[in-house]
Amino acid sequence: MIAFLIKRAANAAFVMLAVALLAFLIFRFFGDPVEMMVNEQATQSDRAELRERLGLNDSFVTQYTRFVGNAVQGDFGMSYRNQQDVMVLIKERFPATFELVLVATILSLIIGIPLGVITAVHRESKLANLLQLGSIVGVSLPSFVVGIMLILAFSVSLGWLPAFGRGDTVQIGWWSTGLLTPSGRRALVLPAISLSTFQITLVMRLVRAEMLETLRADYIKFARARGIPTDRVQWRHALRNCLMPVITLTGMQIGNLIAFALVTETVFQWPGMGLLFIQAVTFVDIPVMAAYLMLVSFIFVALNTLVDITYAWVDPRLRDDAARAGGANG
Amino acid sequence: MTDTVLDVRNLRVEFPTRHGTLTAVDDISLTIKRGEILGIVGESGAGKSMTGMAILGLLEPPGRIASGSIHLSGDRIDALDDRAMQSIRGRRIGAIFQDPLTSLNPLFRVGDQLVETIRLHTDLTKSQARTRAKDLMREVGIPAVDERIDNYPHQFSGGMRQRIVIALALCAEPELIVADEPTTALDVSIQAQITALLKRLCRDRGTAVMLVTHDMGVIAETADRVAVMYAGRLAELGAVEDVVRRPQHPYTVGLMGSIPSLRKDVAELQMIPGSMPRLNAIPQGCAFNPRCTHAGPKCRRDQPRIDSAGAACWLALEGATA
Numbered sequence: 001m002i003a004f005l006i007k008r009a010a011n012a013a014f015v016m017l018a019v020a021l022l023a024f025l026i027f028r029f030f031g032d033p034v035e036m037m038v039n040e041q042a043t044q045s046d047r048a049e050l051r052e053r054l055g056l057n058d059s060f061v062t063q064y065t066r067f068v069g070n071a072v073q074g075d076f077g078m079s080y081r082n083q084q085d086v087m088v089l090i091k092e093r094f095p096a097t098f099e100l101v102l103v104a105t106i107l108s109l110i111i112g113i114p115l116g117v118i119t120a121v122h123r124e125s126k127l128a129n130l131l132q133l134g135s136i137v138g139v140s141l142p143s144f145v146v147g148i149m150l151i152l153a154f155s156v157s158l159g160w161l162p163a164f165g166r167g168d169t170v171q172i173g174w175w176s177t178g179l180l181t182p183s184g185r186r187a188l189v190l191p192a193i194s195l196s197t198f199q200i201t202l203v204m205r206l207v208r209a210e211m212l213e214t215l216r217a218d219y220i221k222f223a224r225a226r227g228i229p230t231d232r233v234q235w236r237h238a239l240r241n242c243l244m245p246v247i248t249l250t251g252m253q254i255g256n257l258i259a260f261a262l263v264t265e266t267v268f269q270w271p272g273m274g275l276l277f278i279q280a281v282t283f284v285d286i287p288v289m290a291a292y293l294m295l296v297s298f299i300f301v302a303l304n305t306l307v308d309i310t311y312a313w314v315d316p317r318l319r320d321d322a323a324r325a326g327g328a329n330g
Numbered sequence: 331m332t333d334t335v336l337d338v339r340n341l342r343v344e345f346p347t348r349h350g351t352l353t354a355v356d357d358i359s360l361t362i363k364r365g366e367i368l369g370i371v372g373e374s375g376a377g378k379s380m381t382g383m384a385i386l387g388l389l390e391p392p393g394r395i396a397s398g399s400i401h402l403s404g405d406r407i408d409a410l411d412d413r414a415m416q417s418i419r420g421r422r423i424g425a426i427f428q429d430p431l432t433s434l435n436p437l438f439r440v441g442d443q444l445v446e447t448i449r450l451h452t453d454l455t456k457s458q459a460r461t462r463a464k465d466l467m468r469e470v471g472i473p474a475v476d477e478r479i480d481n482y483p484h485q486f487s488g489g490m491r492q493r494i495v496i497a498l499a500l501c502a503e504p505e506l507i508v509a510d511e512p513t514t515a516l517d518v519s520i521q522a523q524i525t526a527l528l529k530r531l532c533r534d535r536g537t538a539v540m541l542v543t544h545d546m547g548v549i550a551e552t553a554d555r556v557a558v559m560y561a562g563r564l565a566e567l568g569a570v571e572d573v574v575r576r577p578q579h580p581y582t583v584g585l586m587g588s589i590p591s592l593r594k595d596v597a598e599l600q601m602i603p604g605s606m607p608r609l610n611a612i613p614q615g616c617a618f619n620p621r622c623t624h625a626g627p628k629c630r631r632d633q634p635r636i637d638s639a640g641a642a643c644w645l646a647l648e649g650a651t652a
Contacts, residue, residue: 228416
């Protein structure tokens, strides 16, 4: 188990180094950083001095090493656009994205799982067929279309919910949360639904497929032969055996959701990292783009590694192997 | 008559398919008394498991009971809806399935599965049910029960798991146990232990057992009476000694000839030529006639019917070549 952990961590570190190289290349070679930073009146000697101060005359390897070293400490330099520390900007924006993704994930689970069970259990019924059809629509509709339609229906026509922004937020340390104020919660509804639509249908279809498989298992038939009520067999005995892949999918998809949030945040003008990134692209604000790239990659890699480790931990056979190895050593 | 636990009369199980209706169980009648073990033997697809599932009310759709009746201690149970059957399954009829490796839910501790079943069918509290679960586990021969009760199914061997399945079937002291190939998936040495255990537990409690198997050896050791099935029909029904020593139906004779024996000096195992017909191609007359060496014109024309005991064979019914 220890060897496995080390191997996985080394893999993750290697991937992050590769991503850092990419981010560094963007930073270093997409335009001249000096040109981006100085104003137009700067003299040639001013520029040379800045270039020297930024260490841009050092060798490639030295610069890359310095970039990685800074990145590990959370230092991505200054934003070109508003001369603020990039990490401060990200810290400001991260809570908004995180809360949006969190609520969308929870929504996708509490709606997707029951729908999946229902469509599997009553698979001949009209309702199940309708839901199946709906899920195909849900999978194929781009999330910005869903967002715009939601705004049209609930903000413009009905006027129930705000169309943009995050509402009022409360500051807890460096974390700003919109979950504690009524206007913050109201503002969250439409973006969260929009972001979770795809996810709901994904969870529903996965649960349905897993349930159909599990319901054929002998232990389900035997549970019924023990006289256990049908509902309990379906929602407890069968569903529990379906949840492993759902947990995996959800874990892996959080990375995707953060990436997808970029679109949703643009549609709803949600002040998260995605919107920050889009704005950075418009202004060619390379340090912000590099930091975003690094951060999202880090979340992806961390989640993947975590899922792999969870697998090893959950799979009883692997667990027994580890116990046996431990017993042999001890 | 109160002694009769299970009374199946003229049971017919059908599967409507696109290519017509298949009859998986064709006009089966049998009874099991209190404390009696009835063996049901036959090849794969003879309809023996189907009969068991029909009694449990667990036929997979589109399979259904087309006609006939099933009575459990005088109560008719074949026409009950699923909700009513839930209070019979596990409580009045216990079940044991073929493969102990897949009969238990892998994500629940065996103790939780026992407690769940006990509490469903009795008024015991959680701790009382746990005590009873331990008693049952001891009774079926699980060692170190206090520890083992919190183990997961994968931590038990196949034989141990089948013991737990038996404990689960006994949770509510049912009147009848339907055991569908309970030893088929086990090693030969374990088979004998499980069969002996099942026999002892049911003798002690007076539980009626329907023992479905394709293993004539298990039947000969365990059962009091035996029903031989062929192509969904009863071929022969009688006391085990009679059927084993003096089989009347040529199919049963063939089955007996195919059992390896250490005592008898047989040079070669006998084989029945041909194979059982498919359900959509059962021949007219006696279903066995194409494979029967004694078949006459009547066997190819009229279907022989079994009465209370004996054999569904014109030879046996009329005592001469038909």
